[in-house]
Amino acid sequence: MRDVAIIGIGHTKFGRAAKTSIELFSEAALQAIDDAGVELKDIEALFQGAALPGFEEGQVMPAGFSAADLNLGPIPATRYEGACASASVAIRDAALWVGAGEYDMVLAGGTEKAVIMGVPFATRTFAMACHAPTEGPAGLTFPGVFAMAARLYARNYDLPLDALREKMASVSVKNHRHGALNPLAQFYNKMGDLKVEDVVNSKMVADPLTLLDCCPFSDGASTLVLCAAEDARKYTDEPVYILGTGQGSGGPLSKMEDLTKPDSRISSAKTAFERAGLSPKDIDILEVHDCFTIAELIALECMGFFEWGEAADATAEGQTELGGRIPVNMSGGLIGKGHPIGATGASQVYWIVKQMRGEAPKGNQINPFPEYGMTDTLGGDFGTLCHIILGRSKK
Amino acid sequence: MGKGIEMDKEYLVLTYADYEGGIRDGKLLGLRCAACKKITCHPMPVCQWCSGRTLERTELSGEGELVTFTVIRIPSEGFEDDVPYIPCLVKTKEGPSVVGRLDYDTERATQELLGKQVKLSGAYTYKGDKFSGGPRTCPVFSLELSNG
Numbered sequence: 268m269r270d271v272a273i274i275g276i277g278h279t280k281f282g283r284a285a286k287t288s289i290e291l292f293s294e295a296a297l298q299a300i301d302d303a304g305v306e307l308k309d310i311e312a313l314f315q316g317a318a319l320p321g322f323e324e325g326q327v328m329p330a331g332f333s334a335a336d337l338n339l340g341p342i343p344a345t346r347y348e349g350a351c352a353s354a355s356v357a358i359r360d361a362a363l364w365v366g367a368g369e370y371d372m373v374l375a376g377g378t379e380k381a382v383i384m385g386v387p388f389a390t391r392t393f394a395m396a397c398h399a400p401t402e403g404p405a406g407l408t409f410p411g412v413f414a415m416a417a418r419l420y421a422r423n424y425d426l427p428l429d430a431l432r433e434k435m436a437s438v439s440v441k442n443h444r445h446g447a448l449n450p451l452a453q454f455y456n457k458m459g460d461l462k463v464e465d466v467v468n469s470k471m472v473a474d475p476l477t478l479l480d481c482c483p484f485s486d487g488a489s490t491l492v493l494c495a496a497e498d499a500r501k502y503t504d505e506p507v508y509i510l511g512t513g514q515g516s517g518g519p520l521s522k523m524e525d526l527t528k529p530d531s532r533i534s535s536a537k538t539a540f541e542r543a544g545l546s547p548k549d550i551d552i553l554e555v556h557d558c559f560t561i562a563e564l565i566a567l568e569c570m571g572f573f574e575w576g577e578a579a580d581a582t583a584e585g586q587t588e589l590g591g592r593i594p595v596n597m598s599g600g601l602i603g604k605g606h607p608i609g610a611t612g613a614s615q616v617y618w619i620v621k622q623m624r625g626e627a628p629k630g631n632q633i634n635p636f637p638e639y640g641m642t643d644t645l646g647g648d649f650g651t652l653c654h655i656i657l658g659r660s661k662k
Numbered sequence: 663m664g665k666g667i668e669m670d671k672e673y674l675v676l677t678y679a680d681y682e683g684g685i686r687d688g689k690l691l692g693l694r695c696a697a698c699k700k701i702t703c704h705p706m707p708v709c710q711w712c713s714g715r716t717l718e719r720t721e722l723s724g725e726g727e728l729v730t731f732t733v734i735r736i737p738s739e740g741f742e743d744d745v746p747y748i749p750c751l752v753k754t755k756e757g758p759s760v761v762g763r764l765d766y767d768t769e770r771a772t773q774e775l776l777g778k779q780v781k782l783s784g785a786y787t788y789k790g791d792k793f794s795g796g797p798r799t800c801p802v803f804s805l806e807l808s809n810g
Binding site: 386387390394395398399400401402403405410411414415416418419422427428472473474475476519520521523526 | 750
C-alpha cells in the first residue's frame with residue numbers, strides 16, 4: 268500500500284443552512300480544492316458521507332449529484348452511510364483506494380442537513396440507526412441509549428449517579444468553551460462560560476442526560492483532498508499523512524457484553540494504532556465523538572487513553588483540556604461545534620489538520636503544534652466505529 | 663469441498679415475526695444451540711455465542727436482571743403519547759440480554775433499580791409508521807415482588 272496524504276481541507280459553517288446538502292458539500296469541496304491548489308479535473312473519484320438525505324431533502328444517491336454539481340464528469344462517486352460515522356468511513360475507504368493505487372487524487376468528506384427535519388422527526392430518523400426490530404418498539408432514542416450507558420457506567424464503577432452527572436457535565440463545559448471560540452461552530456460566541464450546574468439543571472431529555480449533555484441537530488459539510496503521499500509536496504509544504512485507520516462494527520444493544528465497553532470501538536482503535544505503528548502515548552490531540560457527554564468518556568477509555576472508569580475523573584480534573592495530558596475536542600467537538608452527522612468525521616479530520624498547521628482559533632490551538640492526532644467517530648449505538656490517525660510526517 | 667445448496671432448507675428457525683408473536687402470547691422465545699447448549703434471544707440465524715448452525719426453538723423463563731434503563735422525556739415522532747416511558751435492558755436468567763420496556767412509575771425510577779430481578783409481564787406493540795415495516799412488538803418487564 269502507498270502512503271496517503273491530505274493536501275486540502277474545506278469546512279462550511281455548522282448550524283442551520285439555507286443551502287442544500289449538495290451545495291454545502293460543493294462549498295466545502297471547492298474550499299479544499301483551492302486549499303490544495305489543484306484543479307477539479309484532477310479529481311478521479313468522490314467519496315461522500317451522507318446519513319439521511321432521503322428524509323431531509325428527498326434525495327438519495329447524493330454522491331452522483333455532487334460530482335455533477337462540481338462538473339467532475341462521469342467519475343465514480345459513492346455515498347457512504349454509517350450513520351454518524353458516514354464521513355469517516357468514506358475517508359477511510361478513499362485512503363484505502365488511493366493507497367491501493369487505483370486513484371492518485373480524490374475528494375472525500377461528508378454532508379448533512381438535519382435541522383429542517385425538526386426535533387421529533389429528526390429524533391425518529393436518527394433512531395433508525397438503532398436496531399429497528401428490537402429497539403424500535405422500545406422507543407429508544409439516541410439520547411436514550413447513552414442515558415442507559417451512563418447509568419451502567421455509574422453502577423460499574425460504584426459512582427453515585429449525581430457525582431457522575433457532574434463529571435459528565437465537565438465534558439459539555441469544556442467542549443462549549445472551545446466551540447464558542449470556533450467561528451465555524453454552531454455555538455460560536457455562545458455558551459463559552461457554561462457552568463457544571465447549568466448542564467445538570469437543563470431540561471431532561473433521557474434520564475440522566477439533559478439537553479446540555481447532548482450535541483445539537485446541525486447542517487454542514489466538510490471535505491478533504493487526498494492524494495498519494497509521494498505527490499503531496501508538489502501541492503503543499505504542509506501535507507498531513509493518514510498513518511493508520513480502523514473500522515469496527517457492532518450490533519443490537521442486547522448483544523453487547525457491556526454498553527460502556529463496545530468491542531466495535533476497542534477493535535477499531537486497536538487496528539488504527541497497529542496500522543500506524545503508534546500507541547496512545549504518541550498522540551498529541553484527539554477529536555472524539557462526543558455526541559453525548561458520557562460518549563466522550565467511553566471513547567477515551569475504549570481507545571486506551573485512560574483506564575476503565577478513569578476518564579470521568581480525569582476529565583473533571585482538566586486532563587483533557589488545553590495544556591492537559593491529552594487535549595480532546597479543541598474544536599468544540601460535536602457538542603460545541605455541532606453535528607451534521609454525515610459530515611462529522613471529515614470535520615474532525617479538518618480540525619486536526621488545522622491544529623497541525625497552527626491555524627486553530629486562538630484559545631483552541633495547542634502549542635507546540637501536534638505531531639500526531641487521532642479522530643474517533645461513532646455511528647448508531649456503537650454499530651459503526653471508525654478511527655483515523657494523522658501525522659505531520661510519514662511513518 | 664462445498665456441499666451445494668439445499669433449495670428447501672429453512673435457514674431461519676425463529677424469525678422476528680415468531681419472536682414478536684411469542685411476546686404477544688406472553689412467551690419469550692429463543693433458540694438453543696446444539697453445539698454449545700447456550701440460548702440465543704432475540705433470534706439470530708446462528709448461535710449468538712459460538713456461531714453454531716444447528717439451533718432449535720426454546721422458551722425462556724422470562725426472568726432476569728435489570729441491567730440498565732432510561733426515562734424518555736423527549737421522544738421520537740410517533741411516541742409522543744407514551745412519554746414518559748422506560749426502555750430497558752434485561753439480562754435473562756438463561757444468559758442473553760433483551761431490550762424492552764419496564765412497567766414502573768417513571769417518577770420513582772432511580773438508580774437503585776439497577777440489578778433488580780424482573781419478569782416478563784406483557785407486550786408493548788408500537789403501531790408503526792411509514793418506516794417501521796408494520797407494527798412492532800417488544801417485551802414488557804416488571805419488578806418481581808421478592809424485590810420488596
